[in-house]
Amino acid sequence: MGNIQVAIDGPAGAGKSTIAKLVSRRMGIIYIDTGAMYRAVALKAIRQGINTQDRERVSQMVNNIDIKIEHAGNEQVIYLDGEDVSGKIRIPEVSVGASNVASIPEVRLKMVDLQRKIARSSSVVMDGRDIGTYVLPDAKYKFFLTASVEERAKRRYQELVEKGITNISLEEVKKDIEYRDMNDASRELAPLVKAKDAIEIDTTCLTAEEVADKIMVHIGESKC
Ligand code: CDP
Numbered sequence: 001m002g003n004i005q006v007a008i009d010g011p012a013g014a015g016k017s018t019i020a021k022l023v024s025r026r027m028g029i030i031y032i033d034t035g036a037m038y039r040a041v042a043l044k045a046i047r048q049g050i051n052t053q054d055r056e057r058v059s060q061m062v063n064n065i066d067i068k069i070e071h072a073g074n075e076q077v078i079y080l081d082g083e084d085v086s087g088k089i090r091i092p093e094v095s096v097g098a099s100n101v102a103s104i105p106e107v108r109l110k111m112v113d114l115q116r117k118i119a120r121s122s123s124v125v126m127d128g129r130d131i132g133t134y135v136l137p138d139a140k141y142k143f144f145l146t147a148s149v150e151e152r153a154k155r156r157y158q159e160l161v162e163k164g165i166t167n168i169s170l171e172e173v174k175k176d177i178e179y180r181d182m183n184d185a186s187r188e189l190a191p192l193v194k195a196k197d198a199i200e201i202d203t204t205c206l207t208a209e210e211v212a213d214k215i216m217v218h219i220g221e222s223k224c
Helices: 016-027 035-047 055-062 092-101 105-121 131-135 149-162 170-186 208-223
Strands: 005-009 030-033 067-072 075-080 124-128 141-146 199-202
Touching: 005 016, 005 131, 005 208, 016 030, 016 124, 016 208, 030 067, 030 075, 030 105, 035 055, 035 067, 035 075, 035 092, 035 105, 055 105, 067 105, 092 170, 105 124, 105 131, 124 131, 131 141, 141 208, 149 170, 199 208
Parallel strands: 005 124, 005 141, 030 124, 141 199
Antiparallel strands: 067 075
């Protein structure tokens, strides 16, 4: 029997990673947060003083990058050149940088290759922007999560506060999200767009558990 693939796409702060984690736990399969890969690329560029919009320098840099994903229980751990950077990639500067490097085709091709390799070797719930449209177009289950930009900014701001990151205001978080929405949706290769066959769920007024329940109903129903 082939591996099961569940694709969860959507814009920043729509709840993808929380929900992908819940669904993967319920299904007993691994969870892959593909955004972490673009974040790791951005972190490396920032550390080397490379402008994350500089296509030539960033694509040279990715020729020589080692990104590995491991799992500790249900948590994903990401290694950049052997260093665990799972916590370090969550700061706002890296979020914006990730969106910039993600629009560079050389970066995407390398990350997508890695993502497809993982999905070939095991069943996955994979979250990102282009999973249902480009990375795993044949995924059996595809979901597209949305929420109002105000709600998404509020959620992301709350997450940052919980992590002790308080040097950014709610208004700035909202601006970062709007910038990434626009950047992610307008890039040439694999932009953020709902796959035709994806089920769209507006999460604005739902808890993560309620969204996961809805997804599990679809997955359970289509098995019958
Ligand atoms: O968690 P959040 O939604 O804020 O972002 P993320 O999923 O960690 O992704 C960070 C950035 O990486 C996004 O703004 C996208 O530009 C990019 N990304 C992408 O282009 N393709 C993916 N499959 C995943 C992320």
